[in-house]
Amino acid sequence: MRPTIEKQDSVAAPLRGLLAADADDGLLDFAAGASGNPRLLAELVLGLVEEGLIKEQNGTVRLTGPQVPLRVLTFVKNRLTDLSPNCQQFLKVAAMLGKSFMLEDVSRMLDQSSATLLPPLEEAMSSGFIIAAEHQFAFHSDFLFQGVIESIPVPARGALQREALGHSGKRVQAHDQQFWVTERKPEPSVRFKEEVDGTCSRAHSLIVNGNAAEGIRVAERILSGPTASAADRLDAEASVILGYSLLGKQEADEHSVRILRERGTRQGDIAALMALTTLSNARWRSGELAEGLSLGRTAVRYSEDVDPVWRLHFRLALAGKHANLREFDKAEPLINEAETGLRSLPTQVWTAAPAAMRSRMFLQAGRFGDARRQAELATAAVEGEAFPVLRPLAHSVLSAVCLYVGDLATAAEYLKRVQDELAGDEVVFHSAQYAWTELRIAVKTEGPQAAIDLLSDKYSHLPTQRSLYIEDPGAAAFLVRLALDVGDTNLLHRVLETVDGLAGDNPGISVISLGAMHAYALANSDPTALARIVAQSPDPISVALATEELAKLYAAKTPLRRGQAPSIYRASQPAGSDEAGAQQKAMCWASLSDMERRIAYLVSVGMTNRQIAGRVHLSAHTVNYHLRKVYKKLGINTRVELARGAALYSSRAAIYSMEDEGHGGSGRPGGEAF
Known part of the structure; x- marks a missing residue:
C-alpha cells in the first residue's frame, strides 16, 4: 500500500x-x-x-x-x-x-x-x-x-x-x-523452474505465447499426475486459470472461486493470486470498480515472493485499472516494478509486456510520442522477450496515436494488423479499444454514417459495453455527438443509460462521473457542465472534446461581423500546412501538463485570467505563470495563437469535425483540420 x-x-x-x-x-x-x-x-x-x-x-x-x-x-x-x-x-x-x-x-x-x-x-x-x-x-x-x-x-x-x-x-x-x-x-x-529458458513452466509459456488450449492441457496433465511437487501444482493451477481467462471461458471464474473458497489467500500461492486477479478483471469489466480494485490490490500485496514471471500478471492487471481511472501516479510504479522483476531474471523474458501496458497508459495520458515509442518496443520484441498476448493492444495504441496526429493511412495499417492478430489462431488479450479504434477510423475516413453502420451490425454491443467507458471516459461524449449529428435517438438513449448506470454504481470515482456528466452536457448543450469537464477531467481527450463543443456554443452566441467565421474555426484550418508540421504541432500540444492544457483550453474559448482562476482554483497570477510556460512550450506569443492550437488539437481529438468553413452541420469526415 x-x-x-x-x-x-x-x-x-x-x-x-x-x-x-x-x-x-x-x-x-x-x-x-x-x-x-x-x-x-x-x-x-x-x-x-x-x-x-x-x-x-x-x-x-x-x-x-x-x-x-x-x-x-x-x-x-x-x-x-x-x-x-x-x-x-x-x-x-x-x-x-x-x-x-x-x-x-x-x-x-x-x-x-x-x-x-x-x-x-x-x-x-x-x-x-x-x-x-x-x-x-x-x-x-x-x-x-x-x-x-x-x-x-x-x-x-x-x-x-x-x-x-x-x-x-x-x-x-x-x-x-x-x-x-x-x-x-x-x-x-526467487526460484525459477527449469522447463522453458529457466524462467517459467511450459504450460505458462504456451499460454502467454497464444496457445492457451495446449497450455491448459499441459497444466491439467501435471495436476492429474501423482508425482508433481507442490510448487509445480501451484504453477499448473495458476496456468489453468490464466488460460481459461484468456479464452473467455466461464471455467476461469469457477476455478478461481473454488480455490479461494477452499484455501483462501496466502503469500506466494500463485494459483490463489491468479484467482484473485481473474475475479478482479471480471468485476472491473462489469463495472464493479471498487471491488475490482480491492481484489487486484490484494493479489499484488500477496505476491511479493513469487516468481517475477507470475508477479508480472498481477501488477500489470492492477496498473491497467489505475490507468483507466487516470491515476497514472499509481499505475506507473506497478509497471516499473513488473519490468524490474523481469530484468532481474537470468534470461530476459517477456520484457515487451511492460512496454505494451506503458504505451496504453501514455496514450491515455495524452503523451503520444511516449506512447508510440513504447508500443514500437513492444511490437518489435521477438522470441523470448515478446509477449504475443498483448501485441494487438500495442498495435491499437499505434493506430490511435496516428489517428490523433492525423496520419490516417498509417492508422488504418496498424488497425489491419490488430484485426489480423484477432483473427489468427493465437489467443490474445481482448479490449474494447480494438472496436473503438476501428469505429473512429471509420468516422474519419468514411463519415459518421459508416460508424452508425458498424454500431448497427458488427459492434451493436459497444454502446452498452461498460468496459468501453471505463477504458475511455470520452467515448460516451463522442457517441452522443455522433448520435446527435445523425439524429439517432436510440443510440443516444443507450449511451446515456449505460453511463448513467455506471456512474450510479461507482459513486466517488470522479473520472466515471465526469464522463457521464460530459455525455449529458453534450445532449443538453450545457456550457457550464462542459466548462467543468475542461477544468476538472483528468482525461486529456475528454478535455479536448469538451473544449471543441464549448467553443461551438460560445461562437453561436457571439455576433460576427459580416462574412466573418468564428476565429476558433478559422484557426482550425491551417492554410497550406503540410501533414508532418500539423502532426508535430499536435505532439507539442500533447506535451503540456494537465493544468497547462486546461488553462490553454479555457483561454481558447475567450475566458480572462481571472475567470480561469475561478475555474481551476488558482490565483490569476498563477494562471498567468502557467500561460507563460504554455507559450514557451508551444513557441507562440499571443492568446490568438493559443486559440488556434487549441482548435487544431481539439478537432484532432474529436476525430471528425462537423464544421465546414465556419458553417455547422455538414457531417463531412475529416473537416479542415487535416
Whole structure:
C-alpha cells in the first residue's frame, strides 16, 4: 500500500534537507522504504545521486527509476557483518520467508526450537533489523529486507526459496501480510523452474505465447499426475486459470472461486493470486470498480515472493485499472516494478509486456510520442522477450496515436494488423479499444454514417459495453455527438443509460462521473457542465472534446461581423500546412501538463485570467505563470495563437469535425483540420 500522509510527511523534511529541494510524491513513496532510518535515508540519497536515478525539475526532485542503489545494499551488507553468525543466519533464513514471517517457520527451516532462536531474534531486534508486528515479526524496512536478500549467494537463493515455500506456504494467514509500508517493493531473487529458458513452466509459456488450449492441457496433465511437487501444482493451477481467462471461458471464474473458497489467500500461492486477479478483471469489466480494485490490490500485496514471471500478471492487471481511472501516479510504479522483476531474471523474458501496458497508459495520458515509442518496443520484441498476448493492444495504441496526429493511412495499417492478430489462431488479450479504434477510423475516413453502420451490425454491443467507458471516459461524449449529428435517438438513449448506470454504481470515482456528466452536457448543450469537464477531467481527450463543443456554443452566441467565421474555426484550418508540421504541432500540444492544457483550453474559448482562476482554483497570477510556460512550450506569443492550437488539437481529438468553413452541420469526415 502507499505510505500514509503522515509517513510521507515524516520523510519529506529529511529528504528536503539532504536534497536541498522538495521531493515529489514518487520519491517520497520510495524513500519511505527506509522507514525513517536517517542513516539509511542518507545512503539512499547518495546512491540515487551517484547512479543518476533522480532528476530535478522546476525545483522538485523526482525519481527516474524505482531501483535500489548499490550503495544502500552495500550499507546493509556491512551492517550484517557486525552481527553474530547466528543472527546473520537467522536474518537470511527469515528473509527467504518474506518481509514478514512467523518464528516457528524459521525454526522449522533451521531445525531448531523456537526457544533456541530467542537470542538471535533479540539481537536482530536490538540492531533494528526486525520489529514485532501484531501477529508475527517483520523486517523494519524494505531496504533492510532487500539488503539481506542480496547478501545471500545467488546459487543458494533458489534452494532456500523452495524450502521456505514448503515450510510456510500453508501457514501464512491473510491478516499477517499487511505490514508492507510502501508499494515500491524490493525485488528478491526467487526460484525459477527449469522447463522453458529457466524462467517459467511450459504450460505458462504456451499460454502467454497464444496457445492457451495446449497450455491448459499441459497444466491439467501435471495436476492429474501423482508425482508433481507442490510448487509445480501451484504453477499448473495458476496456468489453468490464466488460460481459461484468456479464452473467455466461464471455467476461469469457477476455478478461481473454488480455490479461494477452499484455501483462501496466502503469500506466494500463485494459483490463489491468479484467482484473485481473474475475479478482479471480471468485476472491473462489469463495472464493479471498487471491488475490482480491492481484489487486484490484494493479489499484488500477496505476491511479493513469487516468481517475477507470475508477479508480472498481477501488477500489470492492477496498473491497467489505475490507468483507466487516470491515476497514472499509481499505475506507473506497478509497471516499473513488473519490468524490474523481469530484468532481474537470468534470461530476459517477456520484457515487451511492460512496454505494451506503458504505451496504453501514455496514450491515455495524452503523451503520444511516449506512447508510440513504447508500443514500437513492444511490437518489435521477438522470441523470448515478446509477449504475443498483448501485441494487438500495442498495435491499437499505434493506430490511435496516428489517428490523433492525423496520419490516417498509417492508422488504418496498424488497425489491419490488430484485426489480423484477432483473427489468427493465437489467443490474445481482448479490449474494447480494438472496436473503438476501428469505429473512429471509420468516422474519419468514411463519415459518421459508416460508424452508425458498424454500431448497427458488427459492434451493436459497444454502446452498452461498460468496459468501453471505463477504458475511455470520452467515448460516451463522442457517441452522443455522433448520435446527435445523425439524429439517432436510440443510440443516444443507450449511451446515456449505460453511463448513467455506471456512474450510479461507482459513486466517488470522479473520472466515471465526469464522463457521464460530459455525455449529458453534450445532449443538453450545457456550457457550464462542459466548462467543468475542461477544468476538472483528468482525461486529456475528454478535455479536448469538451473544449471543441464549448467553443461551438460560445461562437453561436457571439455576433460576427459580416462574412466573418468564428476565429476558433478559422484557426482550425491551417492554410497550406503540410501533414508532418500539423502532426508535430499536435505532439507539442500533447506535451503540456494537465493544468497547462486546461488553462490553454479555457483561454481558447475567450475566458480572462481571472475567470480561469475561478475555474481551476488558482490565483490569476498563477494562471498567468502557467500561460507563460504554455507559450514557451508551444513557441507562440499571443492568446490568438493559443486559440488556434487549441482548435487544431481539439478537432484532432474529436476525430471528425462537423464544421465546414465556419458553417455547422455538414457531417463531412475529416473537416479542415487535416
